[in-house]
Amino acid sequence: MSTPWVEKYRPKKLDEVSAQSNVIRVLSNQLKSANMPHLLFYGPPGTGKTSTILAMARELFGPQLMKSRVLELNASDERGISIVRDKVKNFARLSVTNPTPEDKENYPCPPYKLIILDEADSMTFDAQSALRRIMENYSHITRFCIICNYITRIIDPITSRCSKFRFSPLNSANSLATLKMISQSEELDIDDDSLTQILDISNGDLRKSINFLQTGHKLFGEDSIENIAGLIPQNLVQSLIETLQSKNLNKIYEFLYMLVLKSYNSATILTSLHSCLLLKNIYLNSEQKIEVSRILYETDSKLSSGSDEFIQMLNLFLQLSKIF
Amino acid sequence: MSLWADKYRPKTLDDLDYHGKISNMLSSLATSGDFPHLLFHGPSGAGKKTRILATLRQIYGPNIEKLKVDPKVFVTATKRKLEFNVVSSPNHLEITPSDMNNNDRVVIQDLLKEVAQTETIDFTHVADHKNRFKVVIINEAELLTRDAQAALRRTMEKYSANIRLVLVCNSISSIIEPIKSRTLLIRVAAPTDEEMGSVFEKVLRDQPEVAKSFPADETERQQIYSKIAKVTDHNLRTGLLLLEALYSYNPSITTKTPMIMPDWENVIKKLAIGIVTERTVSKLQQSRTDLYELISHSIPAKLILKKLTIEFWRLVDEDSKIKDKDTVKMDIVQQASIFDERLSLGSKDIFHLEGFITKVMVVLEKNVS
Numbered sequence: 001m002s003t004p005w006v007e008k009y010r011p012k013k014l015d016e017v018s019a020q021s022n023v024i025r026v027l028s029n030q031l032k033s034a035n036m037p038h039l040l041f042y043g044p045p046g047t048g049k050t051s052t053i054l055a056m057a058r059e060l061f062g063p064q065l066m067k068s069r070v071l072e073l074n075a076s077d078e079r080g081i082s083i084v085r086d087k088v089k090n091f092a093r094l095s096v097t098n099p100t101p102e103d104k105e106n107y108p109c110p111p112y113k114l115i116i117l118d119e120a121d122s123m124t125f126d127a128q129s130a131l132r133r134i135m136e137n138y139s140h141i142t143r144f145c146i147i148c149n150y151i152t153r154i155i156d157p158i159t160s161r162c163s164k165f166r167f168s169p170l171n172s173a174n175s176l177a178t179l180k181m182i183s184q185s186e187e188l189d190i191d192d193d194s195l196t197q198i199l200d201i202s203n204g205d206l207r208k209s210i211n212f213l214q215t216g217h218k219l220f221g222e223d224s225i226e227n228i229a230g231l232i233p234q235n236l237v238q239s240l241i242e243t244l245q246s247k248n249l250n251k252i253y254e255f256l257y258m259l260v261l262k263s264y265n266s267a268t269i270l271t272s273l274h275s276c277l278l279l280k281n282i283y284l285n286s287e288q289k290i291e292v293s294r295i296l297y298e299t300d301s302k303l304s305s306g307s308d309e310f311i312q313m314l315n316l317f318l319q320l321s322k323i324f
Numbered sequence: 325m326s327l328w329a330d331k332y333r334p335k336t337l338d339d340l341d342y343h344g345k346i347s348n349m350l351s352s353l354a355t356s357g358d359f360p361h362l363l364f365h366g367p368s369g370a371g372k373k374t375r376i377l378a379t380l381r382q383i384y385g386p387n388i389e390k391l392k393v394d395p396k397v398f399v400t401a402t403k404r405k406l407e408f409n410v411v412s413s414p415n416h417l418e419i420t421p422s423d424m425n426n427n428d429r430v431v432i433q434d435l436l437k438e439v440a441q442t443e444t445i446d447f448t449h450v451a452d453h454k455n456r457f458k459v460v461i462i463n464e465a466e467l468l469t470r471d472a473q474a475a476l477r478r479t480m481e482k483y484s485a486n487i488r489l490v491l492v493c494n495s496i497s498s499i500i501e502p503i504k505s506r507t508l509l510i511r512v513a514a515p516t517d518e519e520m521g522s523v524f525e526k527v528l529r530d531q532p533e534v535a536k537s538f539p540a541d542e543t544e545r546q547q548i549y550s551k552i553a554k555v556t557d558h559n560l561r562t563g564l565l566l567l568e569a570l571y572s573y574n575p576s577i578t579t580k581t582p583m584i585m586p587d588w589e590n591v592i593k594k595l596a597i598g599i600v601t602e603r604t605v606s607k608l609q610q611s612r613t614d615l616y617e618l619i620s621h622s623i624p625a626k627l628i629l630k631k632l633t634i635e636f637w638r639l640v641d642e643d644s645k646i647k648d649k650d651t652v653k654m655d656i657v658q659q660a661s662i663f664d665e666r667l668s669l670g671s672k673d674i675f676h677l678e679g680f681i682t683k684v685m686v687v688l689e690k691n692v693s
Contacts, residue, residue, distance in 0.1 A: 004481055004484050006481060045501060074477070074478040080401055119474060122474045202505070205505060207506075211505055214360065215360035215507075215508035229509065230496075230509035249649075249653055253637065260367065261513060262511075262513040263365060263366040263367055263514065264511075266495070266497050267496065299661075302664070302665040305665055305669055306498065306668040307626075307661070307665045308630055309495055309497065311630055311657065314633075315657045315658055318653070318657050322654070
């Protein structure tokens with residue numbers, strides 16, 4: 001294995017980015033005029049934010065010039081306030097180099113540099129506020145592209161300086177086409193049904209599905225896709241719900257103990273209960289559903305603050321059994 | 325003389341006793357040369373680490389067992405020096421985030437990048453270009469802070485030519501989604517009664533001396549095995565330790581031989597019985613001393629709470645004076661869930677434990693005739 005497929009099949013041009021047609025249209029227009037504002041991309045993981053900006057940078061500067069014109073910082077780099085003050089500022093205030101004649105012929109090569117701050121929601125607020133003036137002061141020679149999952153974690157002064165683009169989860173037709181393309185060029189023996197199943201599991205996260213295709217493709221024959229993905233098999237969820245309906249507390253306790261031993265973790269139990277009880281279920285009325293979602297929410301919040309899984313799941317199951 | 329748990333630890337994938345499916349999967353990954361990042365999860369003592377080491381052995385050969393400990397020094401953002409040990413072999417290294425407290429982000433950023441940016445030059449495998457990567461095992465991955473996990477994201481993609489990560493954790497609930505989407509999840513379930521039994525059986529067969537002190541009848545032996553499985557929560561490592569302890573404490577072992585329980589569990593049991601039978605302020609004061617005793621012996625408060633809850637559950641079932649058992653149990657568990665959350669948010673454990681006990685007393689008082 002050399003490169004992960006996610007990198008190997010990362011789009012090289014803007015048009016190749018799957019879906020996100022609105023964003024791409026706007027950006028291609030900007031590409032023509034070679035002028036662009038600061039950008040802020042936000043949206044769930046695996047929707048093509050990083051791919052889009054990398055492809056765009058490539059089309060703007062060409063592979064050669066890109067090295068000197070683009071600075072990419074992500075969460076794996078130290079990004080405290082000192083880095084913003086030193087590294088980012090120093091890069092931002094460098095004047096732009098002249099492109100070689102070849103580059104100039106083939107690419108627009110606009111007279112500014114590009115700083116990509118990937119995964120910006122893990123930057124501290126202090127570091128973000130240090131960015132504010134830098135963005136304005138050097139706007140004649142530097143553009144920023146800020147990428148994040150949660151726009152609420154970016155401070156207002158930054159968002160107001162950027163034009164915002166929302167990346168929505170990919171629809172399945174588009175992702176299916178991409179997966180098919182990959183499996184063809186990798187010569188995988190895989191049918192459409194399995195591909196659709198992979199997409200279902202990854203919930204519109206294209207990177208997840210590509211990664212899953214790569215890591216799991218050798219094992220698909222040996223085991224069910226649900227199992228490889230670490231999901232709870234449907235029949236187990238069904239028997240869980242039946243056990244809850246029986247209202248026999250000791251039986252519920254035993255069932256939970258079994259789940260814990262089999263190492264099905266609570267996060268996946270929560271998601272499968274959610275999809276089974278709220279999205280698919282027909283035999284609960286609206287009031288019951290409201291109650292179910294309240295209980296699921298409470299358990300999730302308690303779990304994310306790091307409390308013990310066994311107790312929380314036991315509480316969840318007991319509370320749910322009260323509703324049926 | 326080494327402990328049975330170490331002595332009988334399988335070394336290769338073929339030696340593994342159970343979860344044949346996982347072993348096949350791992351061995352096909354190891355031989356293919358297309359080795360993804362892995363995330364092992366499962367209860368402790370299920371055999372996660374054994375499987376990882378066996379897989380690595382299949383990739384690199386016995387070299388993997390030549391372990392050495394390197395002290396490494398890191399400088400944090402605040403210019404504080406941070407020292408900790410990295411266990412490494414020529415082909416892999418192992419880190420445990422709990423060694424480095426809140427500075428794990430720095431370590432992850434520095435150490436992994438350092439490893440990832442150096443390519444392995446290995447003259448012994450000139451012909452074999454397949455596995456030119458180093459493996460980094462991160463133990464207790466659920467203890468990595470969010471920042472550290474975020475720092476892993478790009479490193480995993482960018483340097484994947486040189487580095488493979490193997491994360492080990494008990495539960496993947498606190499692993500962030502981007503990491504999960506970059507790894508292949510491998511669920512190692514705890515062994516069942518029969519699987520544990522067959523491992524114990526194998527150990528005894530290997531030592532005829534020891535086997536003499538166990539009952540000759542097979543079903544009786546099985547009963548002992550399932551008893552061990554039950555008290556150890558299907559943890560194979562403690563199971564083997566317990567088996568060894570039973571053997572060295574008792575000249576001969578029958579189905580009636582009591583299991584050796586840790587002292588603190590007995591203390592918690594007594595505490596729970598006291599609380600259920602006597603619900604008064606003076607009892608509350610007494611329990612405070614017990615709780616302090618437990619905490620000062622560094623039993624984690626969360627474990628105390630969990631054990632107490634389980635004990636209460638059992639006691640409520642047994643107590644004939646309590647009416648409406650289901651409601652009582654539900655209320656107790658609900659209170660446990662509330663106080664468990666408070667334990668993780670708050671900092672003074674004793675308050676929350678006492679609060680929980682008081683609430684349980686109130687619940688019981690309402691329902692006792």
